[in-house]
Amino acid sequence: MYQAFLFDLDGTIIDSEMIGLRALQETLAELGLAYQLNELRFSLGIPSYKTMEMLNVKDIPAAIKICVEKEKPYMSKVPIFEGMRDVIAKLPACGIVTSKTAEEMNDSFYLLGIDHYFEAVVCATDTSKHKPDPEPLELGLRRMECTADNAIYIGDSIYDMKCAKAAGVDFGLALWGAKSASGFEDARYIFETPHDIMKLLDEPAKSELAKK
Numbered sequence: 001m002y003q004a005f006l007f008d009l010d011g012t013i014i015d016s017e018m019i020g021l022r023a024l025q026e027t028l029a030e031l032g033l034a035y036q037l038n039e040l041r042f043s044l045g046i047p048s049y050k051t052m053e054m055l056n057v058k059d060i061p062a063a064i065k066i067c068v069e070k071e072k073p074y075m076s077k078v079p080i081f082e083g084m085r086d087v088i089a090k091l092p093a094c095g096i097v098t099s100k101t102a103e104e105m106n107d108s109f110y111l112l113g114i115d116h117y118f119e120a121v122v123c124a125t126d127t128s129k130h131k132p133d134p135e136p137l138e139l140g141l142r143r144m145e146c147t148a149d150n151a152i153y154i155g156d157s158i159y160d161m162k163c164a165k166a167a168g169v170d171f172g173l174a175l176w177g178a179k180s181a182s183g184f185e186d187a188r189y190i191f192e193t194p195h196d197i198m199k200l201l202d203e204p205a206k207s208e209l210a211k212k
Contacts, residue, residue, distance in 0.1 A: 001201060004146040005091045006120075006137065006169075008155030009098040009109060010044070011177030013088075016078045016108070017044060023070040027063055028055065045131065045157030047099045047124040068103060075108040081176055083194040088117045090198065095120040097140045097153065097163075099131055120144045132162030137169060152188075154197065161186055172197065 010016045021037050021044075028035055033055065043051040048067060052060040088094050096118050100108070102125040109115060120143035122136050129135040137153055144151070148168040153160065156177030164171035165186050172189040173181060181190050189209045191197055199209050 001092075002150060002152045002170075004093045004095060004141070004144045004151040005088075005197070005200075006095040006097050006140050006144070006151060006153045007088075008045070008153075008157070008160045008174070009096055009100060011156035012081075012154060012160075012174040013084050013096075013114075014078050014080055014108070014112065015177075016075070017177070019071060019074045019078060020044070023067050023074075024051065026070050027067040028057075030066060031057065031063060033057075045099060045155070045159040047130050048101065048104070049124075050130065064101075068107060071104070072107050076111045078108060078112075080112060080114065081194055085114060087194045087197050088114065091201075093144060093146070094118050095122070095140045095144050097122045097131075097136045099124050099136075099159075101125050131159040132166065134163055134167035137163050137167040141167070141169070152200070154191070158183060172200075 007013055010020060021040050024040050024043060025035055025037055048064050049060055052063050057063045094117055100123050102123050105123050120140050122140045124130055127135045127139055141148060141151055152170045152172055153164040154172040154174055155161065156174040161171045161184055170188040171186065172191055173184045173187040175181060175190055175192050196209065
C-alpha cells in the first residue's frame with residue numbers, strides 16, 4: 001500500500017477549471033487581448049506566470065495581480081468534487097503539489113476547510129522549477145518523508161503525469177477532471193471517481209485498477 005497520496009489541486013480536488021479560464025480570459029481582455037476559452041485550456045496545470053509568458057504578456061506581475069483579483073469573488077465558493085472530502089479524510093497520508101502560487105492558495109485552498117487533511121502543501125512559490133519538472137513533487141516527497149516508490153501522485157493534466165514520471169512516482173489519472181484518458185498512456189491507474197482511489201487500500205481491488 002502507498003504510504004503517501006499526493007494530489008494536484010485544480011481539476012482534481014476542486015472543480016475550478018472554468019473559474020480559472022474565465023478569470024484569465026477577462027484579464028487578457030482588459031489588456032486588449034481577445035481569446036476564446038478553448039484557446040486558453042493549455043494553461044490548465046501550469047503556473048500563472050508561465051501562462052502569461054506563453055501569451056506574450058508584457059507586464060506579467062501586473063497581469064497576474066489582475067487575474068487573482070478576478071478569481072477572488074468565485075474561489076471562496078469553488079466546489080470540491082463529490083466524494084473527495086470523504087476520500088482524503090480516510091487516506092493515511094495526503095499532500096498537495098499544485099501550480100498555484102502562495103497568494104492564489106490563500107484565496108482558494110485555505111478557504112475550503114480541508115487543509116488539515118494534508119501533511120504537506122507545495123505550491124509554485126516553493127520551487128524554482130515547476131511541473132512537468134519533478135522538482136515540486138520531489139519537494140512534496142521530502143516534506144512527507146516518503147520515497148518515490150511508496151507514493152502516488154493523482155492529477156488531471158499531462159503536466160501532472162509527466163511530473164510524476166520524471167520523479168519516479170506512480171501516477172493516477174483523475175478522470176473526473178481530465179474528462180478523457182486520451183494521451184495518458186503512462187498513467188498507472190485511471191480513477192473514474194474519487195472513491196476509486198480507496199481501492200488502493202485493498203490489494204485485490206488495487207489489482208483491478210491497474211492499467212493493462
